[in-house]
Amino acid sequence: RQYLQCGRFGHDLAKRPLVMGILNVTPDSFSDGGRHQSLEFAFEAAERMIKDGVDIIDIGGESTRPGAPAVPVQEELRRVMPVIYALRELGVPLSIDTCKPEVMREAIIAGADMINDVNAFRAPGAVDAVKDSDCALCVMHMQGTPQDMQAHPGYADVVGDVIGFLRERMDTLRAAGVAHERVTIDPGFGFGKTVDHNYILLRNISRMQHELGLPVLAGLSRKSMIGAVTGRPLEQRLAGSLAGALAAVAQGARIVRVHDVAETVDALKVWQAATTDNR
Ligand SMILES: Nc1nc2[nH]c(SCC(=O)O)nc2c(=O)[nH]1
Numbered sequence: 015r016q017y018l019q020c021g022r023f024g025h026d027l028a029k030r031p032l033v034m035g036i037l038n039v040t041p042d043s044f045s046d047g048g049r050h051q052s053l054e055f056a057f058e059a060a061e062r063m064i065k066d067g068v069d070i071i072d073i074g075g076e077s078t079r080p081g082a083p084a085v086p087v088q089e090e091l092r093r094v095m096p097v098i099y100a101l102r103e104l105g106v107p108l109s110i111d112t113c114k115p116e117v118m119r120e121a122i123i124a125g126a127d128m129i130n131d132v133n134a135f136r137a138p139g140a141v142d143a144v145k146d147s148d149c150a151l152c153v154m155h156m157q158g159t160p161q162d163m164q165a166h167p168g169y170a171d172v173v174g175d176v177i178g179f180l181r182e183r184m185d186t187l188r189a190a191g192v193a194h195e196r197v198t199i200d201p202g203f204g205f206g207k208t209v210d211h212n213y214i215l216l217r218n219i220s221r222m223q224h225e226l227g228l229p230v231l232a233g234l235s236r237k238s239m240i241g242a243v244t245g246r247p248l249e250q251r252l253a254g255s256l257a258g259a260l261a262a263v264a265q266g267a268r269i270v271r272v273h274d275v276a277e278t279v280d281a282l283k284v285w286q287a288a289t290t291d292n293r
Contacts, residue, residue: 030286031263032069033278034109034271035060036235039093040077040085056097064106066276070128070269073097074111078132078205080164087116098124109152115139122147128198130231132156132205134183145190152198152231153183157206164206172211173218176201177225184226198269199223200231203239212239216258219265232262233271256281 039056060071075093076085085093094110094117101108102125109128110121115137118129122143128150135141135153144151155176157163169175180199187197201215201222215222216234223230234240240254241247252274259270259278263285272278 031267031282032269033067033275033282034070034072034231034233034269035063035066035068035275036271036273037063037071037073037097038077039073039075039097042077052093053096053100057100060101060104060106063275064104067279068106068275070107070109071101072109072111072128072130072271073101075117076112078111078113078160080160080204082160084161087114090114090117091120095120095124098126109150113137113140115143118143122149128152130154132160132202134179135187136183141187141190141192145187145192148196150198151187151192151196152200153180153187154200154231155179155202155205160205164204167206167208167211169211172207172214173221176215177222180222180226180228184228194228197228198231199226199228200233203232203234204237207239209239209242212237216261216265219262219267223266229268230262230266231269231271232259232267234258234262235270235272235274252277260285 037056037059039052063071073094075090090112098108098121107127109130110117110126111130112118113131113133118140121129126149129144130152131140132154133156135144157167184197188194199222203212203215219230219232235255236248236251240251240258244251244254246254255272255274256277259272260281262270263282270278
């Protein structure tokens with residue numbers, strides 16, 4: 015049985031896959047990019063996700079899309095901290111999508127249940143920032159940086175390379191005293207991968223899970239790997255994203271990170287009914 019036993023998180027992943035809702039608090043994710051409006055919008059979006067059945071809300075203050083500009087730490091703190099303090103009143107588990115140790119520390123103090131680091135806690139000070147807490151950690155594979163990762167993605171063996179990377183990150187975290195149960199791993203769809211690499215990784219989630227003995231988080235929602243095979247633009251990738259989420263869950267993924275919470279919750283309910291013996 016695999017759970018994220020630590021701290022406020024405490025979900026028993028053995029029961030059913032969890033839905034992580036994406037909450038971007040970056041200026042480009044709000045119509046006017048205004049601060050006050052973004053907090054109001056973030057709060058309303060979170061309330062909506064909770065009503066729709068979300069299990070975790072992932073708050074991100076820095077876009078990590080290919081080519082996205084880096085955000086200074088003070089600006090990222092100004093974006094995410096008000097949202098964390100506001101949303102923690104709603105009682106829903108919160109994940110913070112950040113690579114910066116300073117943001118990790120503040121988020122943990124504010125009661126974050128998970129730190130979701132697309133850089134796998136490689137920044138100087140990142141392991142120190144989280145090792146003494148009980149919050150859950152998502153360790154994701156990325157080749158290169160958001161600025162250059164899609165230029166020339168290449169692997170000798172993409173699955174073996176990703177597993178090797180995640181194993182090395184786990185060894186570093188464990189050496190720092192981080193408990194195994196706190197960690198969820200993630201192949202990082204779209205982070206230094208071609209479309210083929212992404213689908214090879216998707217087909218091998220169960221191998222990752224078994225070789226590393228850790229639950230897998232899958233984030234395919236609306237990504238270019240969905241667009242590549244459907245020909246759909248960003249705003250028309252719901253069906254493809256639902257299929258991707260179910261494919262990941264069929265491979266044993268325990269958390270899916272999505273934009274469309276209500277639809278994914280429904281899809282997983284049908285999946286659960288179709289694949290679980292409820293007698
Ligand atoms: N753990 C985790 N965190 C993420 N943050 C983003 S931002 C890019 C986007 O949503 O298009 N993707 C992921 C992902 O795949 N896994």
